[in-house]
Structure formats: structure tokens, C-alpha cells
Amino acid sequence: MTTKYLFSGFGGQGILFSGKFVAYKGLTDDKQVSWLPSYGPEMRGGTASCGVIVSDEQVGSPIVAKPDVLIAMNLPSLDRYESAVAPGGMIFADSTLIERKVERDDVKVFYIPATALASENGFPTLANMIIVGKVLKETGNYDEASIDATLRKVISAKRADMLEVNKKAMALGAEY
Amino acid sequence: MSDKVLMKGNEAIAEAAIIAGCRHYFGYPITPQTEIAAYMAKRMPKIGGCFLQAESEIAAINMVYGVASAGKRVMTSSSSPGISLKGEGLSYMAGADMPCLVVNVQRGGPGLGGIQPSQSDYFQATKAGGHGDFRMIVLAPASVQEMAELTVKGFELADKYRMTSMLLADGTMGQMMEPVALDLEVKPAPEKPWATNGTKMQRAHNITNSLSLVAEELEALNFARYEKYAEIEKNEVMYEEYMMDDAEICIAAFGIASRVSRNAIDEARRQGIKVGMIRPITLWPFPAAPFKAAADKVKSFISVELSMGQMIEDVRLATECKKPVTLCNRVGGMIPSPEQVLEAIIKANNGGAN
Numbered sequence: 001m002t003t004k005y006l007f008s009g010f011g012g013q014g015i016l017f018s019g020k021f022v023a024y025k026g027l028t029d030d031k032q033v034s035w036l037p038s039y040g041p042e043m044r045g046g047t048a049s050c051g052v053i054v055s056d057e058q059v060g061s062p063i064v065a066k067p068d069v070l071i072a073m074n075l076p077s078l079d080r081y082e083s084a085v086a087p088g089g090m091i092f093a094d095s096t097l098i099e100r101k102v103e104r105d106d107v108k109v110f111y112i113p114a115t116a117l118a119s120e121n122g123f124p125t126l127a128n129m130i131i132v133g134k135v136l137k138e139t140g141n142y143d144e145a146s147i148d149a150t151l152r153k154v155i156s157a158k159r160a161d162m163l164e165v166n167k168k169a170m171a172l173g174a175e176y
Numbered sequence: 177m178s179d180k181v182l183m184k185g186n187e188a189i190a191e192a193a194i195i196a197g198c199r200h201y202f203g204y205p206i207t208p209q210t211e212i213a214a215y216m217a218k219r220m221p222k223i224g225g226c227f228l229q230a231e232s233e234i235a236a237i238n239m240v241y242g243v244a245s246a247g248k249r250v251m252t253s254s255s256s257p258g259i260s261l262k263g264e265g266l267s268y269m270a271g272a273d274m275p276c277l278v279v280n281v282q283r284g285g286p287g288l289g290g291i292q293p294s295q296s297d298y299f300q301a302t303k304a305g306g307h308g309d310f311r312m313i314v315l316a317p318a319s320v321q322e323m324a325e326l327t328v329k330g331f332e333l334a335d336k337y338r339m340t341s342m343l344l345a346d347g348t349m350g351q352m353m354e355p356v357a358l359d360l361e362v363k364p365a366p367e368k369p370w371a372t373n374g375t376k377m378q379r380a381h382n383i384t385n386s387l388s389l390v391a392e393e394l395e396a397l398n399f400a401r402y403e404k405y406a407e408i409e410k411n412e413v414m415y416e417e418y419m420m421d422d423a424e425i426c427i428a429a430f431g432i433a434s435r436v437s438r439n440a441i442d443e444a445r446r447q448g449i450k451v452g453m454i455r456p457i458t459l460w461p462f463p464a465a466p467f468k469a470a471a472d473k474v475k476s477f478i479s480v481e482l483s484m485g486q487m488i489e490d491v492r493l494a495t496e497c498k499k500p501v502t503l504c505n506r507v508g509g510m511i512p513s514p515e516q517v518l519e520a521i522i523k524a525n526n527g528g529a530n
Contacts, residue, residue, distance in 0.1 A: 020182065020353070023182060023353065024182055027180060027182060027355050032355075033182070033354065033355060034352055034353070034354050035182065035352060035353035035354070036348065036351060036352040036353075037351055039207070039208060039291070039347070039351050040291065040292070058438075059354070059435075060435050060436065060438040060439035060442070060514070061432075061435045061436040061438070061439050061514060062348065062352045062354075062435065063348070063436070063511060063513075065513060153181075
């Protein structure tokens with residue numbers, strides 16, 4: 001079983017971090033993983049994306065051209081990658097920032113007003129983790145012990161206060 | 177097994193270099209390898225090492241020459257245009273038999289080119305790092321784990337043979353994160369009685385330069401160096417075979433191209449096509465023997481490259497043109513897709529080679 005994720009949005013939304021979390025969670029769960037960011041002469045506030053592969057087998061190419069799971073946190077990302085999603089795949093869209101609906105009818109779509117939820121709940125920078133919570137839930141990977149172990153790897157000891165709030169954000173997304 | 181951590185390829189190189197005992201890093205920033213310098217800048221001061229951002233690539237490679245002369249493990253890193261600037265220093269160090277590690281995280285060229293991944297410095301790395309008759313040991317990692325392991329190997333081989341090891345990666349390998357175990361075994365550096373580290377008034381001066389004005393002497397130095405190279409060709413070849421046992425088509429690919437090819441091979445096998453891969457890990461010395469052996473078994477070869485057909489020449493030489501070798505490539509920062517490689521495999525299987 002191999003799942004290819006594409007995380008996309010604009011710089012500052014924690015796109016690379018959310019991809020890193022999902023990759024680390026794969027590592028926690030004894031999977032083979034890769035994480036590859038887009039890099040280039042991007043401007044501040046420009047687009048950011050990263051491809052993550054989580055697999056039971058050795059990962060071949062780390063390039064995610066046809067994601068099984070697309071996380072689109074702004075409209076340009078959805079516009080750009082909607083057509084690339086593998087048939088039968090999933091699209092998670094931040095519906096606070098994306099007003100249009102997904103046009104494809106051969107994929108499962110989840111609209112989560114993550115940016116609004118994050119603000120309302122007092123952690124405005126964690127819209128990304130709200131979506132990650134939903135992604136884990138819908139892909140059958142929401143497992144509190146593994147989430148906790150993974151967060152301890154990606155959050156430095158100095159920021160231990162961020163542990164609980166990240167968990168809260170993910171739970172919020174999972175329950176939405 | 178030690179705990180695995182997720183690291184970028186570039187960071188894995190830097191950490192592995194420190195584990196290998198390298199305490200001197202000189203460089204000049206360039207995408208897509210800047211994380212190496214950033215990592216060194218953070219770590220070296222904490223462990224009593226030296227990180228220095230030089231005023232140029234040329235300055236950096238000559239600082240490497242200096243530390244190598246003093247007998248310490250030393251490295252620099254850059255990307256394609258920066259490596260061209262280092263060419264003079266590489267030649268001088270070859271002429272002075274100085275060991276060091278040079279990392280090239282390749283980007284698209286020629287010229288300033290772009291910043292996306294490429295393998296188009298293959299010729300430069302394996303045949304012409306600079307002027308004069310010389311070789312560099314060229315190591316081509318295909319995973320973040322190998323980025324770390326071959327960094328250590330690079331230092332060891334450099335010291336063993338008193339020459340430059342080059343780690344030839346590309347933008348994808350540098351930027352990607354994968355799990356890596358850093359419990360690396362390191363052989364201690366050998367004694368370096370030739371080092372210019374002070375005579376203590378007890379021995380004659382050591383000199384580490386490349387000037388040799390007497391033709392007979394310079395010729396003898398070149399002959400001796402090529403005897404050493406012959407030893408390396410005999411002893412240090414590294415490669416990996418994938419599904420070659422019953423293969424009728426053989427892919428030649430290294431680094432990121434081998435990762436993409438693996439996906440294509442798996443798909444072709446599902447379709448019943450007998451295809452395998454020989455992945456050179458050392459580009460010089462080139463694994464000529466396994467290719468030569470494969471030439472007696474397979475119908476044809478496909479060289480999958482992020483260049484205009486560079487390694488394909490070594491495949492043709494190794495196989496003595498016994499079987500057709502075709503090229504499957506993208507360049508300029510583009511990467512072949514598994515579908516493109518699969519198409520090349522299907523074409524070769526249908527006898528469409530050449």
C-alpha cells in the first residue's frame with residue numbers, strides 16, 4: 001500500500017510542516033517515507049507545496065505527480081492540482097479561503113473551513129493541523145498514540161506548550 | 177538499529193561529514209545545496225570546528241587545499257556553476273595528491289542555468305574536473321541514507337588514495353527528506369607523513385604543490401598516479417543490480433534517475449516485461465564489468481539520465497557496443513517521469529531500440 005500526498009498553499013500556512021508531520025507519522029508507524037518540497041525562486045506569500053509518500057515498500061521516485069490525497073489550502077493550489085489527483089483519490093480544501101467547489105466527480109472531497117476554525121478556537125496559525133487531523137481521520141490513520149509520538153519528534157522540547165494545542169487542532173479537524 | 181530521523185539530503189551530508197571527523201568546511205552559498213553550509217555554520221562552532229563562508233568558490237577550494245595539506249579531513253560543497261569555478265583548485269589538488277571531499281548538488285546548465293535538479297555535470301565529474309590527466313572518485317547517492325554513507329566513504333577513499341572524492345548528487349536528492357540512521361561506521365584517518373603540519377625541527381620540509389618543471393619527473397608522477405587509479409578501478413567499484421537475473425532489457429541509471437526507473441521497472445514487470453537495472457554507485461570508477469556481463473544476456477540497454485546523453489557513452493564503452501543503447505532523458509531541471517521510462521522500456525521490448 002502506497003499513499004501519495006500533495007500539500008499545497010501559500011508560504012506561511014505551514015504547508016511544509018504539515019507534510020513533514022505526515023511523513024514523520026509514517027516513520028512512527030514503521031512505514032517507508034519520503035518528503036520533497038517544491039523549491040524555486042518563489043516570493044514571500046507565493047505558493048508552497050510538498051509531496052509526501054508513505055508506503056509499505058521502498059519508495060521509488062519521491063516526486064508526487066498524481067497525488068492520491070491533495071491538501072489545497074488556497075485557491076491557486078486547487079486550480080493548479082485538482083486535475084492531477086488520481087481517480088478515486090481525495091481532496092481536502094480549506095473552504096474559508098476557497099470559495100469554489102471541486103469540479104471533479106471521481107474523487108472524494110472534504111471542505112473544511114480550517115482558517116476560520118483556527119481563528120475561532122484561538123490558534124490562528126494551526127489551520128494546517130486542523131486539515132491534517134481530517135486527513136488522518138479520512139485515510140484511517142488517526143491514532144492518538146502515534147500522533148503524540150510524532151508530535152514529540154517534530155516539536156522541539158523548548159516548544160512543548162505547542163504539543164497539546166496541536167493535538168487539539170487535529171482533533172477539531174478529525175471531528176469536523 | 178539506531179533511531180531513524182527525517183533529514184534533508186543536504187543536512188545528512190553535513191552531519192555525516194562531522195561524524196567522519198571533518199572539522200573544516202569552506203563554501204559559498206548556491207541553490208540547491210545551501211542547507212549544507214547552513215548546517216555547518218550552526219554545528220561547527222559548537223564542536224570546535226571551522227565554518228567559513230569564503231568570498232568566492234575559488235577561495236573556498238583553495239582553503240580546502242590548505243587544510244588538506246595540513247593533513248586534516250576537509251570539504252567544500254557547491255552546485256554546478258560553482259563547481260566549474262572550483263575546477264582550477266581540483267586540478268591543483270590532484271597534482272599535489274591532496275585528499276578532500278567535494279560535494280556537487282547539481283542544477284540545470286550550462287552557464288548559470290536554472291536551480292532545478294540535473295545530472296548534466298557527469299562528464300565534468302568523471303572525465304574533466306579540471307585540466308591535466310587526473311581522476312576523481314565520484315560517488316552517486318540515490319537516497320538520503322546513501323548521502324550520509326557515501327559522505328563517510330568519500331572521506332575514507334580520499335585519505336586512502338590521497339585524492340579528491342566527489343559526491344555527485346542533484347537538487348532532488350539534496351532537498352528531499354527521508355529517514356536516515358546515523359550510526360555510521362567510520363574508519364579513522366590514516367597517518368599522513370606528507371602533511372605540512374610543522375617539522376618540529378625533526379624532519380625535512382614537506383611540500384604540497386603541483387609544480388613540476390622537469391618533464392621526465394612530471395611524466396613519472398602521472399604514470400604513478402595512473403597506477404593508483406588502476407588499483408581503484410580494480411578495488412573500489414560499487415553498483416547495485418535490481419531485477420537483473422532474468423532481465424532482457426537493462427536500464428542504466430544513477431541517483432534520482434534510478435529512483436524513477438525503479439517505479440517504471442516495477443510497472444513493466446507487472447506487464448510481464450523482463451527489465452532490470454544496473455545502478456552505478458561509483459561513476460568513476462565506472463562499473464564496467466557488470467555492464468559487459470549484461471551485454472551477453474540482454475537485448476538492449478536504456479540509459480536514463482537528466483542530461484543529454486553523458487553516461488550513455490560509458491555504457492557503450494563498457495558493453496563494447498555489443499547491444500544497442502538508447503537514451504531516455506529530460507534536461508534543464510526537468511525529471512523523466514516513470515511513464516516516460518516505461519514507454520522507453522516498452523519500445524525497447526518491442527525491438528524498437530535505436
